[in-house]
Amino acid sequence: MRRVDLRSDTLTKPSEAMRKAMLQAPVGDDVYLEDPTILALEEKAADLLGMESALFVSSGTMGNLIAAYLHAPRGTEVLMHERAHTYRTELSGISAVAGAKPLLASGDRGILKREALEPLMNKRAIYYMERTSAIFIENTHNFCGGSVWNALELVEIADFAREHKLALHMDGARLFNASVASGMSAKEIVKDCHSVTFCLSKGLGAPVGSILAGDRDFVYEARRTRKMLGGGMRQAGMLAAAGIYALDHNIDRLAEDHQHAQFLAKAAKENPIFTQVIEPETNILFLHTDRPAVQIVEKLAQRGIAVLSLDAHTIRFVTHLDVSTVDINYVSEVLRELK
Numbered sequence: 142m143r144r145v146d147l148r149s150d151t152l153t154k155p156s157e158a159m160r161k162a163m164l165q166a167p168v169g170d171d172v173y174l175e176d177p178t179i180l181a182l183e184e185k186a187a188d189l190l191g192m193e194s195a196l197f198v199s200s201g202t203m204g205n206l207i208a209a210y211l212h213a214p215r216g217t218e219v220l221m222h223e224r225a226h227t228y229r230t231e232l233s234g235i236s237a238v239a240g241a242k243p244l245l246a247s248g249d250r251g252i253l254k255r256e257a258l259e260p261l262m263n264k265r266a267i268y269y270m271e272r273t274s275a276i277f278i279e280n281t282h283n284f285c286g287g288s289v290w291n292a293l294e295l296v297e298i299a300d301f302a303r304e305h306k307l308a309l310h311m312d313g314a315r316l317f318n319a320s321v322a323s324g325m326s327a328k329e330i331v332k333d334c335h336s337v338t339f340c341l342s343k344g345l346g347a348p349v350g351s352i353l354a355g356d357r358d359f360v361y362e363a364r365r366t367r368k369m370l371g372g373g374m375r376q377a378g379m380l381a382a383a384g385i386y387a388l389d390h391n392i393d394r395l396a397e398d399h400q401h402a403q404f405l406a407k408a409a410k411e412n413p414i415f416t417q418v419i420e421p422e423t424n425i426l427f428l429h430t431d432r433p434a435v436q437i438v439e440k441l442a443q444r445g446i447a448v449l450s451l452d453a454h455t456i457r458f459v460t461h462l463d464v465s466t467v468d469i470n471y472v473s474e475v476l477r478e479l480k
């Protein structure tokens with residue numbers, strides 16, 4: 142039986158060519174700033190983002206945590222969407238380590254609009270209320286179905302952040318999916334952000350690692366914070382080499398993953414057991430069903446297809462590098478005929 146794993150784009154395995162690049166990478170002690178491959182990755186990432194500087198971190202979670210630690214003094218609030226990854230699935234590091242509190246806002250597709258944020262700021266002038274220090278936005282927005290911020294939405298949030306003197310951090314775990322889908326360069330997308338993280342270990346296909354970028358002073362402090370958290374690395378150029386390979390080879394092809402998600406959506410629409418098909422903007426597809434989601438997940442598992450139930454009636458499919466068009470055709474067929 143064919144096996145197709147659509148639980149997450151973190152499941153990709155390094156290709157032969159990527160492994161070869163890893164084996165051949167020159168390395169050194171990165172705590173001493175002597176790993177040439179890590180330094181090359183950081184420079185390449187900063188260039189791609191149009192930021193002064195970048196730091197290789199072990200995960201997106203660590204990048205976001207360091208950003209929170211630096212942008213949000215203890216006891217302050219970080220404004221974010223109620224379905225933000227930083228709120229739901231990062232073990233409350235913002236509170237537990239950075240000492241800040243998430244302030245939650247709602248918004249369609251994970252997009253934060255002024256109307257929803259303004260009322261949350263009104264109380265700020267009162268001396269016994271918390272201060273808000275930062276806004277975290279997510280692009281693409283994972284738990285809102287891989288949605289993408291458009292240029293106007295980004296300008297609006299940047300203006301809002303400026304007016305309220307808030308640091309603006311983008312959790313861009315799938316920043317390049319956002320870039321490929323919107324046609325905006327990564328530079329354009331992040332130009333008004335003080336900091337940004339993106340993951341090398343998701344659709345880009347590297348086995349480990351994320352980037353945290355910002356201005357030179359921010360990244361200097363981020364490097365100190367990473368070390369404090371135990372995230373200093375030694376001869377990790379072998380990992381950075383995978384990151385460089387991913388940036389060189391696996392960005393443009395994300396369009397294929399997006400197309401695959403659309404094929405799946407089209408198939409699901411032909412089956413009435415899926416009561417709502419959320420139109421995929423990138424590589425994430427949400428299907429709603431009146432049945433218990435776990436029941437559908439189990440039926441798909443019996444056909445060799447692994448997916449996740451996100452809540453009682455929602456199923457998430459994530460397309461990625463290791464899923465071929467033949468795989469997608471197979472899954473589409475199963476989605477059409479599932480009873």
Ligand SMILES: *Cc1c(COP(=O)(O)O)cnc(C)c1O
Pocket residue numbers: 199200201202203205226227279281282283312314315340342351
């Ligand atoms: C995966 C993800 C992260 C965290 O990345 P890890 O490398 O798994 O720690 C952060 N934000 C979003 C939106 C994600 O999807």
